[in-house]
Amino acid sequence: MEAISGDTAVEIVTTIFVLSTMFSMGVKLSVTQLFGALRDRQLLTKSLAVNLVAVPIAAYLLVRTVSVGPAYATGFLLLAVSPGAPFGPKFAEISDSDIAFASGLMAILCLLSVVTIPISLVVLAPGDVVVDPIAIGRMVLEIQIVPLIAGLGLSYLYPELGERMYAPIQRLSDVSFVGLIAVLLAVYSGELQSLVGTGTLGLSAVVVAISLLLGYGFGGPVRERREVLATTTTARNAAVALFIATAGFSDPTVLTVVLGFSFVSVIGAGALASAWR
Numbered sequence: 001m002e003a004i005s006g007d008t009a010v011e012i013v014t015t016i017f018v019l020s021t022m023f024s025m026g027v028k029l030s031v032t033q034l035f036g037a038l039r040d041r042q043l044l045t046k047s048l049a050v051n052l053v054a055v056p057i058a059a060y061l062l063v064r065t066v067s068v069g070p071a072y073a074t075g076f077l078l079l080a081v082s083p084g085a086p087f088g089p090k091f092a093e094i095s096d097s098d099i100a101f102a103s104g105l106m107a108i109l110c111l112l113s114v115v116t117i118p119i120s121l122v123v124l125a126p127g128d129v130v131v132d133p134i135a136i137g138r139m140v141l142e143i144q145i146v147p148l149i150a151g152l153g154l155s156y157l158y159p160e161l162g163e164r165m166y167a168p169i170q171r172l173s174d175v176s177f178v179g180l181i182a183v184l185l186a187v188y189s190g191e192l193q194s195l196v197g198t199g200t201l202g203l204s205a206v207v208v209a210i211s212l213l214l215g216y217g218f219g220g221p222v223r224e225r226r227e228v229l230a231t232t233t234t235a236r237n238a239a240v241a242l243f244i245a246t247a248g249f250s251d252p253t254v255l256t257v258v259l260g261f262s263f264v265s266v267i268g269a270g271a272l273a274s275a276w277r
Contacts, residue, residue, distance in 0.1 A: 010255070011246045013183050017176040018143050018239045021086050022110070024170045026151020027162045028089075029103050043225065046218040047105055050211075050233050051083040052116050058210045060124045062203050070126040072200055075257025078245055079265070080207060081120035082237040084109030087266060091231040095273035098224040105232055110148055113240065114140045136248055144240050180242070188256050195260045204264035208234055211265075212272065227276050234269040238262035 059080035063073040084106050092102035117140055118133035125131050155162035195201060215233035219226030238258065245255040 009183050010187055013176055013180045014243050014246050015143065017173060017180050018243050019147050020169050020173040020176060021239055022144050023147040023151040024166060024173050025086050025106070026148040027155045027166045027169065029107055029152060029155070031152070031156055035104070043220050044108070047229055048112070050214045050218050050229065051109055052112065054214050055207065055211050055233060056081045056120050056124060059207050062206060066199055066203060068199065071251045071253035072257050073126050074249065075245060075254040076200065076203060076261060077124050078121065078254065079236045079238065079241040079258050079261045081117050081124065082113065082241040083116070084113055085232065085235040085237045086239060087235045087269065088228070088232040091235060091269055091273040092228050094270070095227050095231065095276040097227040097276070101225050102228045102232060105228070107148065110144055110237070113237070114145050117240070136244055139244055139247060140240060143243050184259055188252060188259070195256060200257055201260055201264060204261040205268070208265050208268040212268070231269040231273050235265050236262065238266070
């Protein structure tokens with residue numbers, strides 16, 4: 001039997017993680033939460049502007065100012081243009097904020113990302129990096145939107161079945177996440193070490209700080225929603241960014257940068273949520 005290569009193992013585990021994560025998110029999310037996030041149109045408009053426009057532009061300006069290599073810039077921008085992290089509701093729970101708003105906003109950002117991610121990459125990626133927007137849009141649709149909608153539909157049509165399925169699917173998501181980290185560290189440990197001294201982690205910290213300030217500043221007068229927008233904006237969607245980096249780009253540096261940036265963003269948002277609690 002032919003041995004599975006490291007890259008193939010990363011792609012398999014990433015696929016399992018993303019599919020299980022998005023499906024469990026859909027099962028847990030109620031239609032009421034989804035439409036609840038749409039009621040405050042002014043806050044929703046600000047939330048979308050910050051997540052879909054402001055953070056990607058800030059990341060783009062940073063990589064242009066510092067002038068990093070194309071692969072580093074691509075990985076950095078890939079995570080920056082990927083909104084709707086599944087960690088958003090968890091951070092809202094940690095900070096004792098508005099979990100319903102966090103869940104609804106997360107779902108809306110995920111649904112819009114099938115269009116915004118490929119367009120943003122085409123506009124912002126370095127000129128010598130080839131981006132196939134149709135292929136990337138199809139990836140986002142298949143790996144993120146389809147399982148999310150399937151979970152939503154199941155919880156709406158068969159709520160009892162959804163409740164029974166949530167725990168094992170969520171457990172699969174948790175286990176595959178740990179497995180993904182282990183596989184990534186085993187396969188790309190050398191590449192991760194190479195990030196030290198490149199300025200990538202420093203740039204990631206700057207984008208995290210900008211995201212926090214933008215989210216908190218545009219989150220409106222209600223503390224619970226202001227905190228949600230700050231942490232949701234900061235914790236970019238590493239799940240879909242890792243999948244695109246693995247399946248859509250041959251240079252492993254892109255995946256390595258996404259991984260390093262995601263660590264910084266999740267740690268930053270998690271630490272702030274804990275402090276707010």
